[in-house]
Amino acid sequence: xxxxxxxxxxxxxxxxxxxxxxxxxxxxxxxxxxxxxxxxxxxxxxxxxxxxxxxxxxxxxxxxxxxxxxxxxxxxxxxxxxxxxxxxxxxxxxxxxxxxxxxxxxxxxxxxxxxxxxxxxxxxxxxxxxxxxxxxxxxxxxxxxxxxxxxxxxxxxxxxxxxxxxxxxxxxxxxxxxxxxx
Numbered sequence: 001x002x003x004x005x006x007x008x009x010x011x012x013x014x015x016x017x018x019x020x021x022x023x024x025x026x027x028x029x030x031x032x033x034x035x036x037x038x039x040x041x042x043x044x045x046x047x048x049x050x051x052x053x054x055x056x057x058x059x060x061x062x063x064x065x066x067x068x069x070x071x072x073x074x075x076x077x078x079x080x081x082x083x084x085x086x087x088x089x090x091x092x093x094x095x096x097x098x099x100x101x102x103x104x105x106x107x108x109x110x111x112x113x114x115x116x117x118x119x120x121x122x123x124x125x126x127x128x129x130x131x132x133x134x135x136x137x138x139x140x141x142x143x144x145x146x147x148x149x150x151x152x153x154x155x156x157x158x159x160x161x162x163x164x165x166x167x168x169x170x171x172x173x174x175x176x177x178x179x180x181x182x
Contacts, residue, residue: 002084003097003132008065014121017114018071019080022061026069029076030054033106070105070118078105078115080122085136089161096133099126103149110145116152123153127180134179140165141172150176 012019022030031054035047048054061067061079070078085100087093101122105115119137126132137155139146140163155176163173 001094001097002087002099003130005082005099005130006065007068007082008062010068010125012068012121012125014117016072017118017121019068019118019121020071021065022058022067022069022076022079024055024058024062026076027051027055027058030058033077033108034104036107038107068118068122070114072109072114077109078118079103080118082122082126089159090136093134098132098134098136100136100138101126102137103146115149119149119153123178132180134177136175136177138173138175141174147174154178 008021010021028051031048031051034054034057035049037047048057061069061081066083067079067081069076070080081102083100083102085093085098101119103115103119123135126135135155136158137150137153139150155178157174158177159175161173161175162170164170
């Protein structure tokens, strides 16, 4: 079952990163990376067309209280969301507490090990501080960078399905799971 999440007062640190709730003042940074062609499509959404669109997303992040901004050298360069996994798709997990992790990173920072570093800290927080039993993570079949992050973080392939995206396509979705070490 999906556990309740509220990261509005949570700040996490790694060697290089500050993971914190989004603020309205992050709009310029979000727009800078979310408007670049090729970033959003990896997660199934279109590039942002305006700062107003980025502000609406930040408002959503703030109100939903489930998304960390990834701050690197005093700049927001991405996000890690703690999403609800599809309980109907995985009834065998009903007796366990879980969530799904989703993420996006500015193209300028791809290939530097930043996302595995951030995801591993969020995983630590969820397993150790919030007591989840498992986490899920997924990538579209064409998103090889995301697959590498998932594998580096120790997730194991669990299922495949098709998902309809915000850009009105149907994509193969590879779903992975990581269980708490009991």
